[in-house]
Amino acid sequence: MQLTRKKGVDLQLTRKQGKGKNSQLMYHLMMLPGMLFLLVFSFVPMLGIVMAFQNYIPAKGILGSTWVGLANFKYMLEIPDSLQILMNTVIIASWKIVLGTIVPVVFALLLNEIRIKWAKRTIQTIVYLPNFLSWVVLAAVVVNLFDYHGPVNTFLATFGVKPILFMGSNHWFRQIIIGSDVWKGFGYGSIIYLAALTGIDPGLYEAAEIDGASRWQQLLHVTLPGMLPIIMMMTALNLTNILNAGFDQIFNLYNPIVYETGDIIDTYVYRVGLLGQQYSLGTAIGLLKSVVGATLMISANQASKKFANMQIF
């Protein structure tokens, strides 16, 4: 190719970018290493899903175990815990999604009002922090915080509130799970909304001001509409997590007394399916969960295409 041909043929080239066996081959070659890893570590193990339709007996392996059709799924419906665990999962996850959207948005709006640059930057650095710590670590922090004689109870005592056994209370456990998750992620989550805020055309504010709009009205009529697409898209993305209520977090925080409100699908599968050696049942539950997750993911992609004109994949 020669430099001289550069101008004027751009459009043609766009189409030509991919033409020719060479470039196609090149693209495939680039995909190859990653696809190989996926093949070995994702697609091959996926065949284990057939265990959901078997009475899997380890000694016989997948090929030798008997087929039981949908028996594992039927049994799942018979277990009295099923509904409770599903409800726990959905409730915890929904609240995490709702608050996990609202709190970062509000925080971003508030932080945007702070004009002192160094203060803003310091605050940002601090609030992003919890997001980088593991639940193994944060569980210790949370338990310590909500201990019977811990800081929260000490604080409440100054208002004459009797100490509350937070981590062992079915009344409080979910709130703590949801709250600590929102706490962990709100600072980090606000990044994206802060960026969306700066992206709003300043001209719109000027126009609003000329029209005599108050600060509050500007928020309602300029800021929020400007942020709406990104909020919609993030919510749609998060919706796919409706059955992921957070294994790491709950596994490191729960105890038998709060199974009633805190036991979720993933912890149940681990406890009963693996440690309790009901492998087929565990796989069946996992499969059902994946199917629901997939459905939501696809819907979310459609929704975000429709509402926000953005496609995730």
Added chain:
Amino acid sequence: MKAHTSKTANFFIWLVVLALTASCLLPLLNMVAISFSDSASAAANEVGLIPIHFNLNSYKLILEDSQFWRSFGISVERVILGTAINLILIVLMAYPLSKNKRVFHARNIYMNLLIFAMLFNGGMIPTFIVVKSLGLMDTIWALVLPGAVPIFNVILLMNFFKGLPDALEEAAIMDGASKMTILFKIYLPLSLPALATVSLFAIVGHWNDYFSGLLYMNRAVNYPLQTYIQQLNIDITKITDVSQLSSLASISNKTLNSAKIVVSTVPLLLIYPLLQKYFVTGMTIGSVKE
């Protein structure tokens, strides 16, 4: 944006923002204070933000704990190796996937396979069997290879690449550049924020993961740091015989555990400011794409 917020409104904004900020900082400072306190005060929940009976005993104990440092080293190795592998694969895959179907014909097939792999998994046992059959147990590879392709991050970078102007690539093609050259010489230098973001995700993910260590490491000496920290507890009520007692003496106390947590957090705190200025932009551009 000339409108001036009234003084009261301003006051409340500062109040709420500072309260939220404090909520992020204080519990962590409390953990640090506990690690420097004596164990009696710590167990009695007396420690606030300032250590009581300040001492360095817990840190001295950690210095002597060879397994802690071994695990620490394994985690560092895992982060470096794992992040490198992740990045290479992410970059290689994001580029062809950022092309549309007319340019890269098989693009949608790959994309669907990726999404399928993101949504479905065979569960713990089959993955375990694969890792074991490949002879990866007890090697660093068991910690980095099963998650070698972080699909979400591939999608993130793919969206970022989509946002780069096509003209750049066309110009390069005119110059006779190969796809690899385009990717590494043109795309990547422009993608530093996005790369910093996915690196940070990868680093944090590798550093914080304890479960795969539990699953794929058969020898305790090979545990990464988070796995080591996670298993420092023992269920006392299962013990009914005097001869099992000796193992209980090894249960460590609250101050020591806090110190271990503090030390395990330090590396992240060191890396984080370096990447921070990039990931803020990277995060945004990667996902907010028109």
Added chain:
Amino acid sequence: MKIRKLVLSAVILAAPLLLAACMSKGDSGASDNTSKATTAELKPYGKYSQSVTYTIGKAIPGAPKLPKGDTYENNDYTRYIKKNLNAVSKDKFEAETGDNYDQKVAMAISSGDLPDIMAVNQSQLEQLVDNDLIANLSSVYKTSTTKRIKAMYDSYDGRALQQATFNGKLMALPSTQTNNIPTMLWIRKDWMDKLHLAEPKTINDVEKILKEFVAKDPGNNGKGKTIGLGLSKNVGGNYAALFQADDIMSKFDSFPRQWIKQDGKIVYGSITPQTKKALTYLQGWFKEGIIDPQMSVRDKIETVITNGQCGAFFGPWWSGDYPLTDAYKNNPKANWQPYIIKDNSGKIKAYTQNTAGTFFVVRKGFKHPELLPKIASLLNDKLVYEDYDYKPIVEFGKKGYDGGKPFDILVNYATATTDMHDNIVKALDGKKDPKTLVLDDYQNYLKIKDYDKDPKHPDNNAWSGHITRIVSTGKMKAALKDVEEVHPVFFGQTKTMKQKGANLAKLEDATFLKIVTNQESPDKFDDFVKEWKKLGGDQITKEVEKDAAAH
């Protein structure tokens, strides 16, 4: 598109092949490098002419406690075994005792790749038997255990091996659980003295004392911080473990979590009206504030004992070793003393324990199944009765190292605890040569000697030696004549238990805990019983009856 099809078909074709290859068969024992044992090698202490390597599933302590330079595979214990038997262990996996170890066992079973020898619990054992994955040990038990080991197992009237026996075949060697009946109340005598309280004899006395403790805070912990009784989350049903309430519940003839005979019928102890009464009574204590208000979330009761917040707990005779050594070390003025609590007629009711807690199994196909009984004999007979002054291992114990044994099989006589007490007392009285004491007893003998030199200011080791080997075991022995033993009729697992046991246990745990901690009224107990029966409890009861009838 050619390429599209190629990609797809490659993925679709390759995947099953790979998985089939993976799942077909685990590597079946790379360790089978030797031929079968000769008659001489089958003898308990018979040394192999050619070195034998065996793989194990190893339970380890959370934080490593080995001497510098040693590993789990190469330490004083493994070297001892190598020296005596010419057998070398290799760890197939290591994991912390508890959930993490269970996870490794579950992964090993599910992937069909077992270590040659490993420890399993009851349900894992049953699964291994059902799946035909482990070896029949009947004949090697005969040939390769010593007479003394057999006598030890026999001292449990056959109950010890019965649980490991399936259709007449011995499929595992269990660790034995020495009778540690009765357990006792450990209480802060210094607090009692300060408040001028008399020694407790009945639970009413205990209640009064603890009330005073909580109200008057003799330890100056600050208002509301003194805890009366430390109690485990599972409430009761694990006799001879720490922090159980069985000593209270048995006063109401409640024997939770045990299959007992009541009025000629087999019942599950957790659902009896007696258990309801016992839980209601405990709830009363909780309401009075004398049970740890945080019991439902308390992860380590030891901390509040060590730091001086807690006034009492129920525990076995060895509580003086753990957790009280630490408490004493922390505050030598904390005078913890054991008291045996009797009912009004001066009796103590207690159920006998499951004689087998952990089972040790041998992988089917392992060429040396005799290794398990041989090592069990070596560690529990030769090491204890002949090599008790074998230096490296004496040092290992003295310095507080842990995790040396390749697997922790413990076999001892049913009466081992009181025998130990008698032997040490004899040695102290000069009626027995201290050199003839078994290893652990000799070490405690030395500690007690230390104690007797300066009983006013013993160090924590001397104190714990004295309080456990002399005081608590002495009281235990004296109380034996007043013990009315209740013998549970079934310890194993039935078919339905395997399937539904986990859910039922969850229900049971939550109900107990909630009633005791006053989150639910005692009347909820009736709902629990109904639900328990409905969710499989009735079915399980039938199966247990059938099993009991068969024996």
